[in-house]
Amino acid sequence: SVWSEIETTLRQVHDLKHNLVDPRRRDATTDEVVARKLAEIKSGLAGDPRREDFAGPKLFLRVVGASNAAYGGEWWFHADLLDRLDRAYARLYFERREKDEAIRNMLREGLAISHDFRNAISEVWALELPAGSRLVGYTAIGAPQRLFGNLLLNAHGNRRLVGGVQQVYFPVKNPFWVTQHRKLF
Numbered sequence: 001s002v003w004s005e006i007e008t009t010l011r012q013v014h015d016l017k018h019n020l021v022d023p024r025r026r027d028a029t030t031d032e033v034v035a036r037k038l039a040e041i042k043s044g045l046a047g048d049p050r051r052e053d054f055a056g057p058k059l060f061l062r063v064v065g066a067s068n069a070a071y072g073g074e075w076w077f078h079a080d081l082l083d084r085l086d087r088a089y090a091r092l093y094f095e096r097r098e099k100d101e102a103i104r105n106m107l108r109e110g111l112a113i114s115h116d117f118r119n120a121i122s123e124v125w126a127l128e129l130p131a132g133s134r135l136v137g138y139t140a141i142g143a144p145q146r147l148f149g150n151l152l153l154n155a156h157g158n159r160r161l162v163g164g165v166q167q168v169y170f171p172v173k174n175p176f177w178v179t180q181h182r183k184l185f
Contacts, residue, residue, distance in 0.1 A: 002051055006041065006138060009171045010034045041169060044075070044112075044145070049138035049169065056129035060168060061181060063107050065120030071175045076127055076137075076168045077111060100184040112145040112163035126181040127173060137168040 013019060014033050028036075041049075060076035085103050094102065104121045113119050129135050142163040151158040 002049055002138065003038070005051060006049070006169075006171065007034060007038060010037050013171060044143055044167075045140040046143040046163060047140055049140035052137050052139050052168070054129055054135045054137055054168075056133040056135075057131045058129040060127040060129070060170075062125045062127065063104075063111070063113070063119065063121045063123070063184070064125060065118065065122050067118050067120075070123070070125045070180070071178050073125070074169055074171060075111075076170060077165060078168070079126070081110070081165060082107075082124065097185050104184050109161050110142070110163065110165040111167065112142045112161040112165075114145045114149050114161065115147055116149040121184060123183050124181040125178060127170070127178050129177060133174075133177075135170065135173060137170045139166060139168050141165070142167045 011030060011034050014030050014037075020030075059079040061079050061082055062070065062073045062076045064070050064073065082103070085106055089099050089102055092099075107113070107121055113121065142165050144160050144163040146153065146158060147161055148156070148158045153160060
């Protein structure tokens, strides 16, 4: 099954020597790290993912804030989503900050990026798969998430982010393919 394949890949990645000495592991075993990661992946998806073998040239994007991993990030979306949002807001008169704020809000809603992820969505990073290169990813629709995970819905402005945007989980990628795409002010 696809979950077994993801688990095997996670186990291989987390058994690499540099990951075994990572202080963020807090003396957790590989089994514990993999179980937590699988639970995280499952909680972020609406349904089972499907394995895809992407061939370049292809462009994926990731939104991050100052405290998020741009190069090490595993969750990406197809670049056409941002292109569609840019075209939709181009027809309206907005100052740049207003347009960026509207796009940031739409991305938070569609990608279901909870505030618990500490993601200010201030930058867009690109994973550009070069022509002739291949990369395995797992594609699924993002599941709804609470805006603030530790609060009950409707408590202190909490609500459910709708999700619904197709996302790609890349457990392994070449960091040299990752560059900053643009800032969202």
